[in-house]
Amino acid sequence: MKKEYTKDDLTIIWDHKLCTHSAVCVKGLPNVFKPKEKPWIQTENDTKEKIKEQVLKCPSGALSLK
Numbered sequence: 001m002k003k004e005y006t007k008d009d010l011t012i013i014w015d016h017k018l019c020t021h022s023a024v025c026v027k028g029l030p031n032v033f034k035p036k037e038k039p040w041i042q043t044e045n046d047t048k049e050k051i052k053e054q055v056l057k058c059p060s061g062a063l064s065l066k
């Protein structure tokens with residue numbers, strides 16, 4: 001299952017199947033990646049640059065950019 005989250009022209013894709021729940025994203029940018037909330041990715045809470053940077057650090061490839 002893939003889900004998309006947007007911020008202006010930035011689209012983040014999260015592939016549930018690939019996520020290893022390593023919490024790299026949650027520790028790196030806790031104001032945006034909130035696994036206990038819905039939606040769990042809240043793009044309004046930081047800049048596009050910061051979010052992009054964090055997405056690229058996902059070790060499993062579950063997070064990617066469109």
Ligand code: SF4
Pocket residue numbers: 018019020021022023024025026057058059060061062063
């Ligand atoms: S960093 Fe990637 S693999 Fe780890 S919890 Fe976040 S989305 Fe899942």
